[in-house]
Amino acid sequence: xxxxxxxxxxxxxxxxxxxxxxxxxxxxxxxxxxxxxxxxxxxxxxxxxxxxxxxxxxxxxxxxxxxxxxxxxxxxxxxxxxxxxxxxxxxxxxxxxxxxxxxxxxxxxxxxxxxxxxxxxxxxxxxxxxxxxxxxxxxxxxxxxxxxxxxxxxxxxxxxxxxxxxxxxxxxxxxxxxxxxxxxxxxxxxxxxxxxxxxxxxxxxxxxxxxxxxxxxxxxxxxxxxxxxxxxxxxxxxxxxxxxxxx
Amino acid sequence: xxxxxxxxxxxxxxxxxxxxxxxxxxxxxxxxxxxxxxxxxxxxxxxxxxxxxxxxxxxxxxxxxx
Amino acid sequence: xxxxxxxxxxxxxxxxxxxxxxxxxxxxxxxxxxxxxxxxxxxxxxxxxxxxxxxxxxxxxxxxxxxxxxxxxxxxxxxxxxxxxxxxxxxxxxxxxxxxxxxxxxxxxxxxxxxxxxxxxxxxxxxxxxxxxxxxxxxxxxxxxxxxxxxxxxxxxxxxxxxxxxxxxxxxxxxxxxxxxxxxxxxxxxxxxxxxxxxxxxxxxxxxxxxxxxxxxxxxxxxxxxxxxxxx
Numbered sequence: 001x002x003x004x005x006x007x008x009x010x011x012x013x014x015x016x017x018x019x020x021x022x023x024x025x026x027x028x029x030x031x032x033x034x035x036x037x038x039x040x041x042x043x044x045x046x047x048x049x050x051x052x053x054x055x056x057x058x059x060x061x062x063x064x065x066x067x068x069x070x071x072x073x074x075x076x077x078x079x080x081x082x083x084x085x086x087x088x089x090x091x092x093x094x095x096x097x098x099x100x101x102x103x104x105x106x107x108x109x110x111x112x113x114x115x116x117x118x119x120x121x122x123x124x125x126x127x128x129x130x131x132x133x134x135x136x137x138x139x140x141x142x143x144x145x146x147x148x149x150x151x152x153x154x155x156x157x158x159x160x161x162x163x164x165x166x167x168x169x170x171x172x173x174x175x176x177x178x179x180x181x182x183x184x185x186x187x188x189x190x191x192x193x194x195x196x197x198x199x200x201x202x203x204x205x206x207x208x209x210x211x212x213x214x215x216x217x218x219x220x221x222x223x224x225x226x227x228x229x230x231x232x233x234x235x236x237x238x239x240x241x242x243x244x245x246x247x
Numbered sequence: 248x249x250x251x252x253x254x255x256x257x258x259x260x261x262x263x264x265x266x267x268x269x270x271x272x273x274x275x276x277x278x279x280x281x282x283x284x285x286x287x288x289x290x291x292x293x294x295x296x297x298x299x300x301x302x303x304x305x306x307x308x309x310x311x312x313x
Numbered sequence: 314x315x316x317x318x319x320x321x322x323x324x325x326x327x328x329x330x331x332x333x334x335x336x337x338x339x340x341x342x343x344x345x346x347x348x349x350x351x352x353x354x355x356x357x358x359x360x361x362x363x364x365x366x367x368x369x370x371x372x373x374x375x376x377x378x379x380x381x382x383x384x385x386x387x388x389x390x391x392x393x394x395x396x397x398x399x400x401x402x403x404x405x406x407x408x409x410x411x412x413x414x415x416x417x418x419x420x421x422x423x424x425x426x427x428x429x430x431x432x433x434x435x436x437x438x439x440x441x442x443x444x445x446x447x448x449x450x451x452x453x454x455x456x457x458x459x460x461x462x463x464x465x466x467x468x469x470x471x472x473x474x475x476x477x478x479x480x481x482x483x484x485x486x487x488x489x490x491x492x493x494x495x496x497x498x499x500x501x502x503x504x505x506x507x508x509x510x511x512x513x514x515x516x517x518x519x520x521x522x523x524x525x526x527x528x529x530x531x532x533x534x535x536x537x538x539x540x541x542x543x544x545x
Contacts, residue, residue: 033277037270042256045249052259055266059273082537095284102280106273113269117262134491141488148478154545158474161537162488165470168530169492172523176495180502215277222284229291242295 062212070100078160095223127181334423375504390468429461452507473538
């Protein structure tokens with residue numbers, strides 16, 4: 001178990017294994033996304049209340065779910081890099097932030113577009129939308145802090161502290177925003193208990209959620225590969241790698 | 248297939264512009280987050296290999312001493 | 314050996330730090346007055362922007378007063394560690410044998426005494442200018458007393474992380490404003506409840522709970538942030 005942990009800390013090993021994973025995960029992800037989108041857009045019946053506009057759910061809900069999970073991935077990576085001083089955890093944390101911000105942005109924009117035909121306005125200050133907006137600010141704060149430091153090692157540590165503070169605060173922020181907007185829809189998908197969504201609509205949604213998780217993993221690994229090369233540019237194995245690279 | 252024709256799928260009973268624009272924006276952002284790291288990695292590799300070639304050929308005087 | 318024996322204990326050291334910070338601040342009274350002046354000026358902006366109708370202003374008053382208190386706290390939190398970082402005394406503090414957790418609390422305590430406490434004490438004047446009803450004024454002062462302490466602690470985290478950066482001023486607001494939001498929600502809700510005649514104590518209790526959590530955890534983050542900034 002420990003040897004795996006040590007391997008995880010080795011940049012060339014991680015770079016190679018990430019490449020191997022990507023070689024099959026990336027095509028699978030793209031195919032799954034295409035299948036899910038086609039299924040959701042063309043092969044499901046419209047919702048009886050919202051009509052066809054509900055089809056936005058197939059990108060809105062997955063993006064929102066993965067954006068929130070991404071913050072926890074980032075915070076765990078930050079904690080690992082602070083506690084065990086693992087450089088690769090630092091790389092993972094730094095690579096999470098832009099992807100998480102992009103997914104939060106997707107969730108906000110699609111939610112806003114969905115709101116126009118459903119509620120008649122582009123923006124409603126409801127609890128979930130407001131929480132997502134705050135999540136976007138949290139992600140952008142991490143990106144801004146990282147870019148502000150010239151010393152990238154210190155930048156990684158500072159961002160790790162910030163994400164941990166964020167992890168403690170996210171439940172508080174979510175609960176207080178919920179409290180602030182106490183009238184809000186009950187959650188419609190629960191993993192346990194009866195669901196209020198029809199199976200014919202649920203299966204493409206689950207497929208899309210799974211493919212968004214895979215998409216997040218792919219982007220994370222790709223970002224990490226680029227970041228590893230950047231940081232290790234002066235080492236022998238990267239030089240060897242670059243020599244074999246035909247420009 | 249739920250829709251009868253392509254035009255029905257595009258209009259979606261009036262909700263088409265909303266649905267299709269949401270999916271288009273999503274596609275653009277996803278393409279960006281997938282292509283950006285790929286481009287960055289390739290640029291780094293290209294830069295490093297060019298640097299090494301310069302060093303090997305000794306085109307920059309003063310670099311050999313290092 | 315004797316130097317260690319003579320080093321003041323943690324509690325005494327904290328008091329010394331607190332006194333030092335307060336003395337330094339009192340020497341420059343303008344700096345103490347600035348946040349209060351800011352508060353007064355922004356209060357004057359709202360009737361100009363929203364119109365002078367008294368009942369409309371009274372409706373917005375809880376939110377307005379809380380947002381201004383939050384902003385003036387934000388603008389001052391940047392300076393908590395800056396001068397000490399620049400003259401090197403922060404480095405000495407990190408090397409001192411006393412626990413950093415308590416020394417950091419002393420810094421934040423001084424900041425709260427100079428901004429939060431004073432803001433809470435002068436806020437009734439501005440509350441009356443915005444036609445806030447009399448029973449709500451007491452709740453406003455209480456919520457500001459508790460809430461600004463949380464704000465100072467959270468702001469300290471941002472200050473510690475950005476103290477080494479030359480262009481930290483704008484960045485600190487991006488980092489910590491999201492963390493200010495829960496305090497704003499419950500602070501203004503407490504005042505609004507008091508205006509409506511509903512008991513505000515549950516909200517005050519929640520802010521007090523946040524304060525307890527912040528006292529326990531924020532100094533850890535501040536201490537870690539200061540070590541990172543000094544090492545960088």
